[in-house]
Amino acid sequence: MRKRKPTGRRRDIGKSRPSSAPPRPQREVWIYGWHAVLAALKNPHRKPGRLVATANAAERLREELPKAKPEIVNRVELDGFLPDSAVHQGIALDAPPPDTPALEDILADAPHNAVVVVLDQVTDPHNVGAILRSAAAFAATAVIVQDRTAPPPGGALAKAASGALDIVPLARVTNLARALELLESEGFWRIGFDGAADSSLADAPLSGRTALVLGAEGSGLRRLTRENCDHLAHIDTPGNLKTLNVSNATAIALYEIAQRSRQKD
Numbered sequence: 466m467r468k469r470k471p472t473g474r475r476r477d478i479g480k481s482r483p484s485s486a487p488p489r490p491q492r493e494v495w496i497y498g499w500h501a502v503l504a505a506l507k508n509p510h511r512k513p514g515r516l517v518a519t520a521n522a523a524e525r526l527r528e529e530l531p532k533a534k535p536e537i538v539n540r541v542e543l544d545g546f547l548p549d550s551a552v553h554q555g556i557a558l559d560a561p562p563p564d565t566p567a568l569e570d571i572l573a574d575a576p577h578n579a580v581v582v583v584l585d586q587v588t589d590p591h592n593v594g595a596i597l598r599s600a601a602a603f604a605a606t607a608v609i610v611q612d613r614t615a616p617p618p619g620g621a622l623a624k625a626a627s628g629a630l631d632i633v634p635l636a637r638v639t640n641l642a643r644a645l646e647l648l649e650s651e652g653f654w655r656i657g658f659d660g661a662a663d664s665s666l667a668d669a670p671l672s673g674r675t676a677l678v679l680g681a682e683g684s685g686l687r688r689l690t691r692e693n694c695d696h697l698a699h700i701d702t703p704g705n706l707k708t709l710n711v712s713n714a715t716a717i718a719l720y721e722i723a724q725r726s727r728q729k730d
Contacts, residue, residue: 582607
């Protein structure tokens with residue numbers, strides 16, 4: 466276990482803040498599925514474009530959002546906008562992702578007991594989407610990913626997140642090690658997950674500001690990521706299968722933090 470060495474320094478490790486340069490034209494970014502589209506339409510920070518729906522889905526949408534004006538299409542036409550096998554539930558929206566605040570700003574506004582999830586090279590959009598969904602369910606402050614390895618915030622990710630992409634900030638950073646250093650300087654205890662760790666999650670210091678750091682399945686945490694964690698832990702699994710999907714592991718860790726918080730209350 467590494468000792469924390471608060472630096473008191475802040476680094477600009479997130480994506481650049483908006484500049485005064487004219488915006489580049491946005492390409493179409495389709496999201497689909499009932500919960501994902503509805504959350505995007507309700508998000509005031511979104512600038513949605515074309516909304517298409519089957520007649521049945523459009524009728525259901527008008528009950529939820531009377532001001533919504535979808536373009537009515539048949540199912541074959543709707544399929545043509547989306548990837549093969551997309552489970553769209555009769556509705557899709559061209560919705561470029563909203564601007565996400567810089568990580569420094571997210572952490573500056575975080576409460577004293579904030580929880581963030583840090584993903585090290587988790588590339589599967591279904592896993593990232595499921596993690597966002599758990600993060601929303603347990604009121605996590607943010608999910609942090611490395612920009613060059615993370616899946617794009619649309620399509621499959623938005624569908625798997627089931628609306629959570631418009632609830633929990635997905636902070637994309639260029640340098641994960643520096644993001645972890647920033648978390649340390651902001652008073653976060655960084656818990657890295659490693660199946661070979663000596664300590665279990667039950668023994669981890671899950672109080673105050675906490676960052677849960679999880680790696681991709683198979684490769685796990687990279688060396689530099691591990692070195693920037695204060696504590697390494699594994700999840701006890703009494704059954705014969707000793708490994709968990711990264712999204713399941715995240716949900717268990719978030720639940721453990723929530724349970725400890727309730728016990729203190």
